[in-house]
Amino acid sequence: MELALAVAVLANFVGAALVLAAGGPRRLAEGIAVASALAGTAASIALLGGGHERVVVAPFVSFVLDPLSRLFAFLANFIGLLTTIYSVDYMAGDEGYRRYYALFLTFIGSMTNLVLAGDVIYLFMHWELVGVCSALLISYWWERAEARRAGIKALVMTRASDVGLAVLVSVALAKGTTDIRQLADPAFLGPSMQIAAIAVVIAAMGKSAQFPFHTWLPDAMEGPTPVSALLHAATMVKAGVYLVARFSDVVRASWAATTTMLASSLIAALLASLAGTVAADFKRVLAYSTVSSLSLMLLALSLGEYVAAIAYLVSHAMFKSLLFLSAGDVEHSAHTRDMRTVHGVAKRGFFLEATAFLVGALNAAGLPPLLSGLAKEEALAGLTIAVGPLASTAIAAAIAFLTALFVVRAALILFFVGYPRSELEPHVGNAMKFSVAALLAATISLPLMAVLLPLPGLPQASVDPPLLAATVAGCLASLLLLDPEALKGARTALETSLGLDVAYTFIGRAFAEKASALASSLHRGKPSTLLFYFLAFLLAMILAVVIATW
Amino acid sequence: MVSVELELTAAAVANATVMAVLGHLARRGLTSHWAIQAAGIAFLAFQAAVSFLMGGMPGFIGLVASISAAASLAFISTMWWGTWALVASISATLLSSLSQLVVLSVGSSVPKFLIYWEALSLTLMASMGVAKRPEESEAALKYVLVCFTGSLIAAAGFVIGMNDVGSTSMEAVLSGASLGAKAIILAGLSAEAAVFPLYFWAADAYTAMTPVLSALAMGGVAPATAYVAGLVAHSAGPALGGLASALAIAGSLLSTLAAFVQNDVRRLLAYSSIAHEGYMFFAFASGLAPYGALHALGHALSKVPLVLLALATAEDGLGWRVEAFGTGNAMARYVAIVGALGLMGLPPSLTFPSELLIFTATFSAGGATRALSLAFIACAILSAGYAFRLIFARPTRGRVTSRPSPRIALLAALVTSSAVLTPAWSQLLASFGL
Numbered sequence: 001m002e003l004a005l006a007v008a009v010l011a012n013f014v015g016a017a018l019v020l021a022a023g024g025p026r027r028l029a030e031g032i033a034v035a036s037a038l039a040g041t042a043a044s045i046a047l048l049g050g051g052h053e054r055v056v057v058a059p060f061v062s063f064v065l066d067p068l069s070r071l072f073a074f075l076a077n078f079i080g081l082l083t084t085i086y087s088v089d090y091m092a093g094d095e096g097y098r099r100y101y102a103l104f105l106t107f108i109g110s111m112t113n114l115v116l117a118g119d120v121i122y123l124f125m126h127w128e129l130v131g132v133c134s135a136l137l138i139s140y141w142w143e144r145a146e147a148r149r150a151g152i153k154a155l156v157m158t159r160a161s162d163v164g165l166a167v168l169v170s171v172a173l174a175k176g177t178t179d180i181r182q183l184a185d186p187a188f189l190g191p192s193m194q195i196a197a198i199a200v201v202i203a204a205m206g207k208s209a210q211f212p213f214h215t216w217l218p219d220a221m222e223g224p225t226p227v228s229a230l231l232h233a234a235t236m237v238k239a240g241v242y243l244v245a246r247f248s249d250v251v252r253a254s255w256a257a258t259t260t261m262l263a264s265s266l267i268a269a270l271l272a273s274l275a276g277t278v279a280a281d282f283k284r285v286l287a288y289s290t291v292s293s294l295s296l297m298l299l300a301l302s303l304g305e306y307v308a309a310i311a312y313l314v315s316h317a318m319f320k321s322l323l324f325l326s327a328g329d330v331e332h333s334a335h336t337r338d339m340r341t342v343h344g345v346a347k348r349g350f351f352l353e354a355t356a357f358l359v360g361a362l363n364a365a366g367l368p369p370l371l372s373g374l375a376k377e378e379a380l381a382g383l384t385i386a387v388g389p390l391a392s393t394a395i396a397a398a399i400a401f402l403t404a405l406f407v408v409r410a411a412l413i414l415f416f417v418g419y420p421r422s423e424l425e426p427h428v429g430n431a432m433k434f435s436v437a438a439l440l441a442a443t444i445s446l447p448l449m450a451v452l453l454p455l456p457g458l459p460q461a462s463v464d465p466p467l468l469a470a471t472v473a474g475c476l477a478s479l480l481l482l483d484p485e486a487l488k489g490a491r492t493a494l495e496t497s498l499g500l501d502v503a504y505t506f507i508g509r510a511f512a513e514k515a516s517a518l519a520s521s522l523h524r525g526k527p528s529t530l531l532f533y534f535l536a537f538l539l540a541m542i543l544a545v546v547i548a549t550w
Numbered sequence: 551m552v553s554v555e556l557e558l559t560a561a562a563v564a565n566a567t568v569m570a571v572l573g574h575l576a577r578r579g580l581t582s583h584w585a586i587q588a589a590g591i592a593f594l595a596f597q598a599a600v601s602f603l604m605g606g607m608p609g610f611i612g613l614v615a616s617i618s619a620a621a622s623l624a625f626i627s628t629m630w631w632g633t634w635a636l637v638a639s640i641s642a643t644l645l646s647s648l649s650q651l652v653v654l655s656v657g658s659s660v661p662k663f664l665i666y667w668e669a670l671s672l673t674l675m676a677s678m679g680v681a682k683r684p685e686e687s688e689a690a691l692k693y694v695l696v697c698f699t700g701s702l703i704a705a706a707g708f709v710i711g712m713n714d715v716g717s718t719s720m721e722a723v724l725s726g727a728s729l730g731a732k733a734i735i736l737a738g739l740s741a742e743a744a745v746f747p748l749y750f751w752a753a754d755a756y757t758a759m760t761p762v763l764s765a766l767a768m769g770g771v772a773p774a775t776a777y778v779a780g781l782v783a784h785s786a787g788p789a790l791g792g793l794a795s796a797l798a799i800a801g802s803l804l805s806t807l808a809a810f811v812q813n814d815v816r817r818l819l820a821y822s823s824i825a826h827e828g829y830m831f832f833a834f835a836s837g838l839a840p841y842g843a844l845h846a847l848g849h850a851l852s853k854v855p856l857v858l859l860a861l862a863t864a865e866d867g868l869g870w871r872v873e874a875f876g877t878g879n880a881m882a883r884y885v886a887i888v889g890a891l892g893l894m895g896l897p898p899s900l901t902f903p904s905e906l907l908i909f910t911a912t913f914s915a916g917g918a919t920r921a922l923s924l925a926f927i928a929c930a931i932l933s934a935g936y937a938f939r940l941i942f943a944r945p946t947r948g949r950v951t952s953r954p955s956p957r958i959a960l961l962a963a964l965v966t967s968s969a970v971l972t973p974a975w976s977q978l979l980a981s982f983g984l
Binding site for chain 2: 020058059060061098099121122124125126128129131132136139142143148151152155156159160163166167169170173174511512513515516517518519520522523530533534537538541542544545548
């Protein structure tokens with residue numbers, strides 16, 4: 001077990017260092033990257049079996065091994081391996097491959113350490129490190145202004161919410177322990193439980209792109225598609241879900257925290273679904289779908305539907321990365337993500353991608369008896385207790401309808417509607433095809449995987465008629481919106497979350513331009529004027545002291 | 551402690567003398583500049599060894615200063631050698647030793663402290679004239695007007711304080727002097743520590759100084775002055791200490807914002823240093839000396855490589871523009887990226903645990919200190935506005951692709967050492983008894 005843990009924790013970091021330091025041809029770097037990811041995956045599989053253990057390595061460096069951490073470590077490494085393999089062909093023409101693979105492997109290693117961390121400071125270190133890797137990978141093509149802006153935006157927004165996790169560390173140090181297992185016990189926290197619960201929720205809201213921190217995720221699609229698949233669909237954005245799951249007892253014990261999370265996730269689901277319906281960029285559509293899915297997971301956790309949340313999470317990791325990679329094949333060949341210019345591509349030989357995307361879309365729509373569908377139904381069933389039966393049905397139906405609508409719409413437009421450009425041909429390497437095929441197999445065999453993986457349980461196999469009807473209606477309604485230009489009048493409003501993103505941009509610019517210009521101007525002055533300021537300052541201080549001691 | 555002070559002082563004076571003599575011999579062709587550099591490095595190694603043995607805050611600050619100075623010396627040795635290089639080398643060793651002596655002397659007498667403080671001040675001012683450029687003279691003038699005046703005012707405060715307690719012991723003055731005396735001392739020392747609103751001299755000084763010395767000033771000298779001023783603030787009680795902390799955070803915020811709009815990378819890094827010195831002062835004034843010291847080391851391991859990288863970029867013909875920073879080769883890019891992460895308090899840099907610990911401790915304190923802790927973390931988040939400009943640098947015209955040189959490898963080793971030390975931050979502090 002110790003060996004498997006050591007390899008899981010270190011393999012990708014070692015790989016990243018080797019990629020940077022070792023010279024040699026490109027193939028060597030790619031080989032190191034794949035080998036490291038493979039080693040990490042093998043180690044995470046070896047860790048799957050087992051109960052609850054704690055391993056202390058050094059002060060403030062410890063690991064906790066339980067079903068939750070083992071499951072997340074496996075997901076991070078498994079999806080990481082497939083996306084690394086995919087990258088071999090996707091990034092084939094790019095010169096900065098060493099930087100790419102180094103960041104990619106560092107991310108996988110950090111994510112693994114994050115979910116295995118038994119110490120809250122160690123967890124926070126890797127929490128921030130995954131954010132760093134995310135920002136640098138989003139802005140990988142930093143010669144483009146949009147990529148630079150998206151990277152900075154992601155980092156600033158997630159760091160703002162990371163204050164929550166810093167507050168949790170503060171609570172931990174005040175309680176005299178940084179052991180996560182103790183901190184996850186409401187009885188141990190005592191009066192600090194409320195602030196700890198709210199801190200966890202705030203931290204989760206940023207990393208998992210929930211309202212009001214949700215606007216960074218669609219912009220993050222500026223990064224390479226394997227990055228979008230691994231970080232911004234399958235793993236990093238689930239760090240928030242992991243944190244809430246890890247501290248679920250504490251969060252559930254706080255009415256303020258659960259209500260905040262409930263409200264945040266519902267608002268995010270609604271805004272994301274509306275935006276996804278009008279988006280023309282198919283990666284942004286998938287990003288909105290991710291926001292909506294994360295909302296569902298956090299909603300489930302806020303309602304105490306732990307089993308449903310984790311089951312949906314596993315399903316989502318597979319089908320969402322499948323959606324991204326199959327869309328990535330199209331993007332790689334067509335050099336655009338705009339559905340107004342690239343559509344109906346199944347007619348041009350993208351058969352594997354069409355099949356994969358359709359399977360992914362149906363999972364995203366959440367049709368029972370797919371695992372995602374059962375999990376979704378169980379998660380939304382818990383709304384009844386929170387908001388009452390009538391409101392619960394209305395909200396659940398709206399979420400189900402909109403989610404199914406926009407994802408299935410994207411699948412139909414991208415692959416089946418209209419005719420593609422005559423010059424479009426698939427330029428998809430074997431590595432890309434392999435990854436898509438492997439994820440397709442994993443997604444199809446989810447029920448089997450669900451039995452093999454250390455899930456806390458499986459959703460009950462029940463079907464809620466209104467919910468099912470809403471989901472089917474959403475799928476069918478997509479047939480009415482097959483024109484990529486449909487609803488374009490509402491595109492700006494909905495994609496900016498009704499102006500919220502515009503407000504964020506305005507605030508960011510105000511700081512970057514006006515406040516900084518003012519601050520800069522305060523530093524200029526002649527020495528005599530400065531001396532005057534100094535003497536005036538001294539006089540003011542002395543007066544303040546005299547008054548204070550009067 | 552007294553004997554360590556004397557030893558270090560004697561060693562510093564002897565080293566400076568030896569370097570000056572070797573410089574004279576080198577001009578006559580009787581030796582090479584490598585001998586001068588070797589003497590300097592040997593002294594810094596001695597200082598680092600003494601620092602480890604000494605432990606405590608003086609030891610930690612001494613280690614930070616000696617590492618910063620060693621990097622500067624190593625860089626000087628790769629540059630064109632002239633009188634300026636000899637003066638810069640001697641200044642580097644003196645600044646390093648005086649930074650540590652100032653901190654050491656806090657445990658002895660007021661006159662001794664003031665002697666070391668003024669010696670540090672004079673050496674810093676002399677460092678602003680190494681390359682004999684007009685902007686250096688202006689910066690020095692500003693420095694004299696603000697910091698020498700501040701030193702005189704601090705001396706007056708110390709006189710009042712010694713009169714209050716009837717002793718010349720620093721410890722007695724800091725613990726027993728009247729609030730008025732401490733306020734005057736704090737006002738005087740805050741000038742050197744670049745606390746708002748007395749920080750006007752710092753940006754010009756750091757920008758105008760020859761980069762090999764500004765790196766040391768930002769990385770090695772600033773922590774020493776921040777520590778001493780912060781110690782006085784902490785001893786002055788919660789009201790005055792809180793006021794001083796608020797001013798420090800205000801200065802950090804203004805400096806962070808000012809860095810956004812700088813096009814000269816030296817000035818951008820200068821404002822960044824003022825901001826980080828504010829963080830250190832905040833930690834020291836809040837009674838969190840170990841965390842402030844940790845931040846000093848983390849900051850030095852990021853800032854010194856960045857400043858020296860700016861120098862290397864300029865020598866590659868790419869100038870001092872932020873857009874061209876560190877774009878010479880892949881290793882330079884690595885230094886730029888990892889160093890910039892350190893300026894933001896992000897892992898893998900050592901500034902991550904230091905800023906986290908400063909925040910958590912001040913947040914826990916409650917009251918006004920909690921508000922300051924939130925302002926502190928806001929500064930750290932805002933620093934992305936300028937740090938990412940270093941990461942995204944790429945020259946718009948003319949690109950020099952050079953092979954990584956040994957000196958860039960040295961800078962890469964420094965930033966990497968910060969990453970290696972990060973998981974072991976608690977053992978690092980424990981090894982110095984902090």
